[in-house]
Amino acid sequence: MTRWGIVASGQGANRIGFLYYARYRNPAIEDRVLLLNTTPADVKPEKPLEKLFEADPELRELYDSIKRRRVCIFGRAPSGAGNNWAVGEREAMDDFHTIRRYIASLNLRPQDVLLGIATLGGGTGNGSLPYIIHRMRTEPGVGMERMNNFLALGILPYDFEAPQRHFNAVCGLSRLLRYAGRQNAALVILVDNSQVERVLGLGGEEDRYMRINSEIIRCIHMLIAPSVYTSSATIDIADYYQLPSNLGITHFTPCMSWGNDPEVMSIEAMLENASANPLVPLEKGRALMAYVILAVPESTVLEGRVTQEMLEEEVRSWAERHLAGGGGGLVRYASLVAVPEKRDVDVLILLGGFSLRKLMEKLDDKYHKFKECLTPGEGAIEQGKVEEVEKELRRYIAETERRIEALERQETRLERWGFGDV
Ligand SMILES: Nc1nc2c(ncn2[C@@H]2O[C@H](COP(=O)(O)OP(=O)(O)OP(=O)(O)O)[C@@H](O)[C@H]2O)c(=O)[nH]1
Numbered sequence: 001m002t003r004w005g006i007v008a009s010g011q012g013a014n015r016i017g018f019l020y021y022a023r024y025r026n027p028a029i030e031d032r033v034l035l036l037n038t039t040p041a042d043v044k045p046e047k048p049l050e051k052l053f054e055a056d057p058e059l060r061e062l063y064d065s066i067k068r069r070r071v072c073i074f075g076r077a078p079s080g081a082g083n084n085w086a087v088g089e090r091e092a093m094d095d096f097h098t099i100r101r102y103i104a105s106l107n108l109r110p111q112d113v114l115l116g117i118a119t120l121g122g123g124t125g126n127g128s129l130p131y132i133i134h135r136m137r138t139e140p141g142v143g144m145e146r147m148n149n150f151l152a153l154g155i156l157p158y159d160f161e162a163p164q165r166h167f168n169a170v171c172g173l174s175r176l177l178r179y180a181g182r183q184n185a186a187l188v189i190l191v192d193n194s195q196v197e198r199v200l201g202l203g204g205e206e207d208r209y210m211r212i213n214s215e216i217i218r219c220i221h222m223l224i225a226p227s228v229y230t231s232s233a234t235i236d237i238a239d240y241y242q243l244p245s246n247l248g249i250t251h252f253t254p255c256m257s258w259g260n261d262p263e264v265m266s267i268e269a270m271l272e273n274a275s276a277n278p279l280v281p282l283e284k285g286r287a288l289m290a291y292v293i294l295a296v297p298e299s300t301v302l303e304g305r306v307t308q309e310m311l312e313e314e315v316r317s318w319a320e321r322h323l324a325g326g327g328g329g330l331v332r333y334a335s336l337v338a339v340p341e342k343r344d345v346d347v348l349i350l351l352g353g354f355s356l357r358k359l360m361e362k363l364d365d366k367y368h369k370f371k372e373c374l375t376p377g378e379g380a381i382e383q384g385k386v387e388e389v390e391k392e393l394r395r396y397i398a399e400t401e402r403r404i405e406a407l408e409r410q411e412t413r414l415e416r417w418g419f420g421d422v
């Protein structure tokens with residue numbers, strides 16, 4: 001079984017990582033959930049989790065039982081990273097030996113997978129995670145010599161949040177995708193807070209993060225599901241990062257549909273429902289690839305009512321309707337996961353290489369507003385650095401767009417990528 005570990009950095013990510021650990025006992029994860037944060041000297045590290053503890057006092061005990069081994073406070077600034085990603089990055093740099101020690105204690109093997117989580121609007125997670133991934137990828141020596149299996153989950157700020165959050169988000173997105181001129185995370189999964197609320201039909205609820213986080217952890221669970229319930233037909237987790245990386249596709253977003261009744265819903269209808277709910281704003285029909293995971297009751301597989309071949313056929317026809325160019329996209333994977341004791345069907349479509357135009361429309365104005373007010377050298381963010389980060393993202397976006405357009409013109413020659421017959 002592929003083992004997974006989670007490294008959640010910063011306040012929002014701590015909530016998501018801990019909630020996942022508390023809600024799901026996953027044999028692929030066991031207790032490998034590491035919470036990183038910078039906290040002001042006078043605040044307890046569990047502060048971000050207080051609301052969760054109020055809702056369920058047992059969670060406090062659970063937290064107490066893991067905190068010695070699984071909670072790492074790094075950095076020395078008295079006020080944490082203060083919403084400044086350059087400070088978050090510097091703190092991670094200074095304390096990298098400590099962070100590395102905690103990651104090593106997860107005891108992952110070279111074939112295992114690490115999932116990093118950060119909110120991209122903040123300073124700590126957003127500043128530290130891309131740096132940590134970069135260091136782990138480029139420096140061997142924590143038992144994971146081949147550390148190109150570091151996936152990342154980045155949470156985008158609400159539309160209404162302040163310019164600094166949007167500025168952080170653009171910089172964080174760029175640095176997760178590319179760092180020091182090369183690909184960074186093997187796969188970057190993006191989730192937008194405002195979009196999740198639209199999809200769930202929420203608006204300004206009391207504890208809105210709780211609802212969003214519950215949705216996000218379901219997604220994480222589905223992502224890991226093929227590693228837990230393996231069969232010969234399920235996609236190997238290696239496909240998650242190796243293939244898209246070869247294609248230069250790094251960014252993804254989950255599209256989900258939960259709790260479907262297999263007696264009344266067709267797979268086709270479930271796939272349609274899922275793809276109507278992407279967790280970032282995007283344009284329909286403008287994506288390069290997809291992974292589809294279908295988690296079904298074990299009995300439906302044993303009785304032959306659903307087969308891997310059936311799913312692949314459904315995914316092919318779905319892909320012709322939903323991926324760029326109408327030819328079914330560049331690559332697609334389908335994974336049927338038979339879950340004992342399960343009664344309904346859950347679908348996760350990881351849509352990859354989608355056009356980032358809509359997302360950038362959301363981020364762009366506030367990003368520039370904040371950037372223009374930055375004084376060079378102020379707040380530890382060097383002007384040249386921002387330009388470099390922006391340029392990398394611009395190049396990545398343009399390349400994605402170019403490929404989508406090529407597919408739309410039906411001009412892509414897959415042979416160039418070494419594919420004969422896709
Ligand atoms: N989905 C979700 N988003 C969150 C949560 N907490 C904060 N956010 C979002 O994350 C951003 C703020 O980031 P934090 O996680 O508070 O920041 P941090 O990583 O601790 O960094 P600092 O700025 O140094 O505190 C904002 O855009 C928030 O909307 C959460 O529990 N769930």
Ligand SMILES: [Mg+2]
Nearest residue numbers: 010011080124
């Ligand atoms: Mg914080």
